[in-house]
Amino acid sequence: MTLADTALTEVMAELAALEDPKIREMNEKHGDDHGVNLGKLRAVAKRLKTQHEFARRLWETGDTAARLLALLICRPKAFERDELDVMLRDARTPKVHDWLVNYVVKKNRHCEDLRLAWSADPDPVVASAGWALTTERVAKQPEGLDLVGLLDVIEAEMKDAPDRLQWAMNHCLAQIGIDNPSLRARAIDIGERLEVLKDYPTPPNCTSPFAPIWITEIVRRQQLT
Structure with missing residues (x-):
């Protein structure tokens, strides 16, 4: 040995x-x-x-x-x-x-290439990684992203997506609404109509993952600082 x-x-x-x-x-x-x-x-x-x-x-x-x-x-x-x-x-x-995406892929030089490849993958678990990387870009490097196009895809596909992919798309929806005042009303409207995670059990003092609540609460906190 x-x-x-x-x-x-x-x-x-x-x-x-x-x-x-x-x-x-x-x-x-x-x-x-x-x-x-x-x-x-x-x-x-x-x-x-x-x-x-x-x-x-x-x-x-x-x-x-x-x-x-x-x-x-x-x-x-x-x-x-x-x-x-x-x-x-x-x-x-x-x-x-989650750790592989957040601790490793996000720090790797191939991150953007993998984001594009994974987002279009037919495997919903793989696709969820692509959407997680897209959410990261929405938050930190939105230049070059078609945010309206992302909302179009979310609106068309999130409702019927498998759980992990749905969760990742919902996070992206919320991030777009939080970071982009001009798209906020549409992001909230999509969340309200699709009702994804509307009834998700949320502990006291935690923010609901339901996008309209999530967006509104985070924006409120930002305006207080």
Whole structure:
């Protein structure tokens, strides 16, 4: 057994020891199949520091906790486009999918190319990643985006989209309404007519993901600052 094999065995054993049945039960309600406290997982990552090749070994295990750890210790800019595409298509649990997009793809030089490719993908989970990257651009780099065209697509397709794609499109709708006063009324109108996430259970003191409420509340807060 090589030193790399030994290190992998030891880290996998450490992750297994952190498994908490109650956390797993809670996570499984959201489609995630791990029971590791994320604060403790981040502590392991902090100790290991950046180790890109070791991150690849962790990813290859297919274990969700190991993959989350891999995304924390990898070097995001070191991945090639096709490698990220394969990883995303293999990342079916929501937390791994979310961390891969937000912690790795957004920092990679192929981000825009992948955004365009994924947004048009027939796989709704892959497409949801493309929409998440589009929302990021709406918020931080809207130049060159056809915002009216995005609203057209959302209006036509969001109502019947599968859950994860619907959620990503709804986020984009809200972001367009929040950041663009000239499109705000239309964004709110689309949300009101489609009623996507209108009845989503929202804890006290949290903002509803229903786009008309979300847009109105965030704009109100911005006007107070």
